[in-house]
Amino acid sequence: MITVENLTRTYGGFRAVDDVSFTARAGRVTGFLGPNGAGKSTTMRIMVGLTPPTSGTALIDGRPFAELPNPGLDVGVLLDASAQHAGRTGREILAVAARTMGLPKMRVEEMLRRVSLTDAEADRRVRNYSLGMRQRLGIAAALLGDPAVLILDEPANGLDPAGIRWMRDLLRDYADEGGTVLLSSHLLHEIEVVADDLVVIGNGRIVAQGTKEELLAAAGTLVRTRDVAGLTRALSAAGIASSITGDGAVRTDADAEQVGLLAMDARVPLTELRAADGAGLEEMFLELTAESQREGNTEGVAA
Amino acid sequence: MSTSVIDRPVSKARVRGLRSTETIPTSRLIGVELQKMFNTRSGFWLLTGGALLSVVATIITVFADPDLSYGSFAAAIGAPLSIVLPMAGILAVTSEWSQRTGLTTFTLVPHRGQVIGAKLAATLLVGVTSIAIAFSVGALGNVAGSALMGQDTVWDISVGNALTIFFADGLGMLMGFMLGVLIRNSPGAIVGYFVYALVLPAAFGALAAFQDWFERIQGWVDFQFASGQLYDGGLTATEWAHLAVSGLVWLVIPLAVGLRLVVRSEVK
Structure with missing residues (x-):
């Protein structure tokens, strides 16, 4: 140990x-x-x-x-x-x-x-x-x-x-x-x-x-749709923060059911809705990497 | 892979805590350091080259020196050796940093003082052995050379003088070792050695030639000058005192500083 x-x-x-x-x-x-x-x-x-x-x-x-x-x-x-x-x-x-x-x-x-x-x-x-x-x-x-x-x-x-x-x-x-x-x-x-x-x-x-399971589980929900703008609007109207990943999917900390209901009410058709499985970890990691490569470190990484 | 520790078969072979109980003896480390001096290409050729040079120097002396004596052989063999041995002393230390082997050496033996001590012992062992071999090769050359040239065999080095020559070569080797410990970089320490052994004595010599006051104190401040007396032997009490004082300043104090740095510095 x-x-x-x-x-x-x-x-x-x-x-x-x-x-x-x-x-x-x-x-x-x-x-x-x-x-x-x-x-x-x-x-x-x-x-x-x-x-x-x-x-x-x-x-x-x-x-x-x-x-x-x-x-x-x-x-x-x-x-x-x-x-x-x-x-x-x-x-x-x-x-x-x-x-x-x-x-x-x-x-x-x-x-x-x-x-x-x-x-x-x-x-x-x-x-x-x-x-x-x-x-x-x-x-x-x-x-x-x-x-x-x-x-x-x-x-x-x-x-x-x-x-x-x-x-x-x-x-x-x-x-x-x-x-x-x-x-x-x-x-x-x-x-x-x-x-x-x-x-x-x-x-x-x-x-x-x-543990790897904990860190992956804490990663939230991943959603795909052709109407990304409509979805993020619906999410932010409900007070839910979201971000867009590198390949165009939307990631949020809200659970899948809540996101699905909101999307239905907003009449936004989804193509994919699932647990993010490490996407959050990867995002955090990319953020870290990007930051260390920038000159003059900026604040913003959650400790 | 979402298996957790619980449902994985654990053989427990490595759940046993720490198992090292005996500390590593210094005698073993001296053996290891000796092995390391010879098992690199540079170390091997440096020491083998030194041995070959002593044979070449002996042969040249036989044919080039009209008045053969043991002294002429000792001088001819001693000259290359007095360069090779300090280099071996330097590389024994600096390669840990320049080749970065210290990363392994100092994790296997975290007590750096013990490692450096073992290196010093190994260096001196190599030095004493080399000088003993050089004396023997010289003796063989003296007997064979004088017979070949039809001269009387002349033994003009006393036992006492032989011992002071041993001592002088040992000091030269320590000088290299000290620079290795202090500078911890192979090219840097080798340059440092030539400054110490060639540039400084020339500068001191010039100063002594033109300044009477310096000539009077040269023995006290010029370590190469003071240790050079050892080659001729028969030192007076004052000359021994010169050696002790200048050696303290040029050898002992820098070595102590270097050891302190080695123990405290970061190994990268």
Whole structure:
């Protein structure tokens, strides 16, 4: 289990991580979601003791990471698959890590097989690895000590679709066996498939968190019609806020029955009426992304 | 996928809490650091190249030096070694930052001081071994060379002088290590080393040549000048004091500052 409490990290006047609290539970895959530069990597670096926090704590099963006697056996970490010595072979990198943890050499071969790196690939220098191969090597290094907790920063980056599927199954199995998995991504769809719990971060602050079901259920109703103007008029006349999604549908927090009745009274023919299923989450996420890409951040994200 | 934890079969294999109980011994880390010095292409060729250079230097000495003695071999082999060893000391530290391997190293061992200590020990082990090999190669060259050239074999380095040469090479290596810890960037630290080892001594030398007052205090402020005496051996008490004072300023204090930065800085 990972417990993060009131974590803050500032750089000069800039709050990269701003009062972040969440828990990644055992037996669950927790998705840490946010646009680039939202503070995901900084939070993860603080968790594993690479970056000192300005205030707050991050604990692994109740203990600070730096106090674990041999952390590789408890926590598997992959922060950046490219952060390896380019002149070392994949096998050497695993051998050095295994030796540091005090593991037998055969563990290296087991892990190479587990991540499907061939002998020839393992003997190549990392300089000549594709990003996908580096990710596999990084996963192998993280799994080496058979830890109960995995902390992975954008592990699906650079993997092909089959690789992404493989990664998803691996993490699912890991959590099903009782492990704690925290993985970050800036892609909602990538994380939606595998995560049980979601923590959404933007501009250093947590903007939403809960089980995936909760977050998806809270997403409201999605309506389609050829008469969008008529529908929004009817909704606003009834005091119901609505917004138009990217593909021309109308999304509102009101439930489907209420929307259907209002549409009938206003004689607006509907072509689709259903629970939004994550459309709200996606919208919130897009808003976050758009905001972080604009110069001079504007207010308006619900905390 | 809307299955929840409850209806999913949980084997509980990983519900076991923390299992690491024994801390990682420093002796193991020294072994790991030694392995890391040799298992990269750059590290391997740096150290192998150093060994090859000492053989080449020995052969050149046999044919180029009319008056063969152990001293001439020691000087010929020592020159390339005194460049290679500090480089090895620099790279042992800086590659963690320049190649970003520190992300892995310092998550496997969060106690950075312990890692740096292991690196220092590994660096010194490599240094002492290399110098011992260089002395042996030089001795072989001296015996074989004098026989080949039909001269008497001359042993003109005392045991005491050999020890001070060891010490001088060790200090050079520490200098590289210190710059690595302080600068934490491979090209930067290597440039820093050449400034330290070549530019500064030249500047101090010029100053001493033109300013009498500086010549009188040069031993106290010029570390390269003070440690250079070690190669000739037979240091006076004042010369040892010169070495201690200038070493404190140019080596010990920057090393302490660098260690403090390493322990507190952010690893990215």
